[in-house]
Amino acid sequence: MKLVLNRRGLAAGAAALALGMFAGGAAFAQSAPSNIMAEVAKRGTIRIATIAGNPPYSSVSPSGEPQGYDVEIGKLIAAALKVKPEWVIVDTPGRITALQTHRADITLANFTNTIERSTVIAFTRPYLIVGSTFMVKKESPLQNVEQLNDPKYKVSGPRGGTFEPIAANTVPKATVLRFDTVQDALLALRSGQADANLGDSLQIAATIEASKGAMRALPGNWSYEEIAVGLPAGDADWFRIMDAWVRQFNGSGDNARLFKKIFGFEMPPLQ
Amino acid sequence: MYQFNLSATKSYMEQLPWAVLTTLGLSALAILLSVLVGLVGSLFRTSRWWALRFLGGAYVEVLRNIPLLIVIYLVYFGLAQIGLRISGFSSAVIALTLNAGAYMTEVIRGGLAAIGKGQFEAARSQAMTPVQVYRYVVFPQVFRIIYAPFGNLCIGVVLGSALASIVGVEDVTSWMHTVGSNSFRYLEAFLMAGSIYLVMAQGVNLLRIGTGKYLLSHSTSATRQ
Numbered sequence: 411m412k413l414v415l416n417r418r419g420l421a422a423g424a425a426a427l428a429l430g431m432f433a434g435g436a437a438f439a440q441s442a443p444s445n446i447m448a449e450v451a452k453r454g455t456i457r458i459a460t461i462a463g464n465p466p467y468s469s470v471s472p473s474g475e476p477q478g479y480d481v482e483i484g485k486l487i488a489a490a491l492k493v494k495p496e497w498v499i500v501d502t503p504g505r506i507t508a509l510q511t512h513r514a515d516i517t518l519a520n521f522t523n524t525i526e527r528s529t530v531i532a533f534t535r536p537y538l539i540v541g542s543t544f545m546v547k548k549e550s551p552l553q554n555v556e557q558l559n560d561p562k563y564k565v566s567g568p569r570g571g572t573f574e575p576i577a578a579n580t581v582p583k584a585t586v587l588r589f590d591t592v593q594d595a596l597l598a599l600r601s602g603q604a605d606a607n608l609g610d611s612l613q614i615a616a617t618i619e620a621s622k623g624a625m626r627a628l629p630g631n632w633s634y635e636e637i638a639v640g641l642p643a644g645d646a647d648w649f650r651i652m653d654a655w656v657r658q659f660n661g662s663g664d665n666a667r668l669f670k671k672i673f674g675f676e677m678p679p680l681q
Numbered sequence: 682m683y684q685f686n687l688s689a690t691k692s693y694m695e696q697l698p699w700a701v702l703t704t705l706g707l708s709a710l711a712i713l714l715s716v717l718v719g720l721v722g723s724l725f726r727t728s729r730w731w732a733l734r735f736l737g738g739a740y741v742e743v744l745r746n747i748p749l750l751i752v753i754y755l756v757y758f759g760l761a762q763i764g765l766r767i768s769g770f771s772s773a774v775i776a777l778t779l780n781a782g783a784y785m786t787e788v789i790r791g792g793l794a795a796i797g798k799g800q801f802e803a804a805r806s807q808a809m810t811p812v813q814v815y816r817y818v819v820f821p822q823v824f825r826i827i828y829a830p831f832g833n834l835c836i837g838v839v840l841g842s843a844l845a846s847i848v849g850v851e852d853v854t855s856w857m858h859t860v861g862s863n864s865f866r867y868l869e870a871f872l873m874a875g876s877i878y879l880v881m882a883q884g885v886n887l888l889r890i891g892t893g894k895y896l897l898s899h900s901t902s903a904t905r906q
Contacts, residue, residue, distance in 0.1 A: 506867075602762065602764070
């Protein structure tokens with residue numbers, strides 16, 4: 411066939427390309443594996459989705475190696491299954507997509523079990539309970555969250571996490587700045603683009619500790635979040651294996667020891 | 682199994698017009714400003730004075746060799762750190778302008794280089810001032826030469842504006858992330874945003890063709906005077 415490049419031809423080509431994208435998407439969606447454990451064993455690796463730029467949970471070292479609390483947990487899970495961990499670095503919303511599209515077998519990324527998320531993916535029991543706190547610079551005039559509820563103040567947080575609904579409930583009048591990663595949201599506070607940062611209470615505690623007095627938290631906890639291992643929905647065996655692992659990880663005290671090693675303070679009780 | 686369902690994005694349609702306007706506004710401002718930067722930059726690049734040529738060249742080489750993403754970070758986070766708090770939108774306009782301006786400089790310089798020396802001499806011999814030479818003789822011809830590469834640049838700016846979402850600009854890319862993360866319909870959100878960018882980029886291109894046709898027909902009579 412001779413390829414004719416005229417305007418009509420180009421338009422038809424674009425339309426064909428768009429159709430191809432849709433068709434490709436549909437074909438991809440239908441290739442879902444039915445038995446993840448068998449696939450993991452056959453492959454010899456477990457594909458773990460995590461996010462970069464979210465220390466001390468997970469971040470990527472300058473040499474390209476993932477590191478942090480969630481990364482250590484992933485290595486332990488892989489060792490328990492006698493396979494190697496294979497990291498899939500995603501962004502905050504990508505934690506769900508990676509499971510939906512079967513690009514990852516589990517997600518370990520400071521991942522809160524919400525009812526909304528539970529409608530599309532599965533979660534194990536929690537391995538950590540966290541809250542949400544607001545952090546400001548030491549010299550900030552802000553003393554409490556009520557003062558922050560003003561359009562002249564900017565609050566930063568990551569897009570696609572639990573940050574948005576919490577900010578909308580606690581400081582509805584403040585200006586909300588949304589970023590792609592937790593690190594960018596923190597950078598917004600550090601650089602002065604934001605007046606406060608809303609985030610995971612333990613992460614903020616660790617950040618304040620590391621800042622040596624340059625940052626402080628505003629009083630109050632604004633959420634109850636169960637951090638759990640995310641799984642693709644619809645594989646009961648995979649859930650059974652992963653949930654049992656988390657139960658034993660919590661019960662043995664391994665979790666509390668790992669937490670203390672990474673965060674530098676005692677792990678809050680799981681309840 | 683993933684069920685493709687476009688209607689799941691329906692409840693987010695309300696915010697879409699604002700997101701499209703933000704992207705278009707951002708792109709239009711950056712295109713206009715980068716043309717101005719490109720005009721000045723190209724005159725610097727072709728200047729008689731060594732210092733101006735050096736400045737123009739340094740600007741082009743530095744800005745063409747730094748990823749746009751980093752320029753946006755520098756303007757938004759970097760300048761804030763030294764006390765200059767520029768909003769996300771303005772930071773994106775500045776970064777896009779600096780980036781596109783460097784390419785624009787090279788495009789216009791290429792156009793200027795294509796105008797023979799004789800043209801300048803002939804125009805001068807008609808007692809035209811330097812401004813008149815550029816206004817009536819040089820730029821109308823440069824415009825025809827750079828007409829096509831300018832279109833590519835415009836599309837590049839529209840697509841490059843997608844990076845503005847990293848500094849909190851609520852543009853089409855930001856809308857896409859919101860739809861994806863709230864409805865868990867990423868495939869739909871990505872495809873919709875992709876289609877919207879395609880339409881916007883083609884829209885900007887058609888606008889360029891329309892404006893070009895209008896200006897070309899008018900500049901012809903101007904040069905014939």
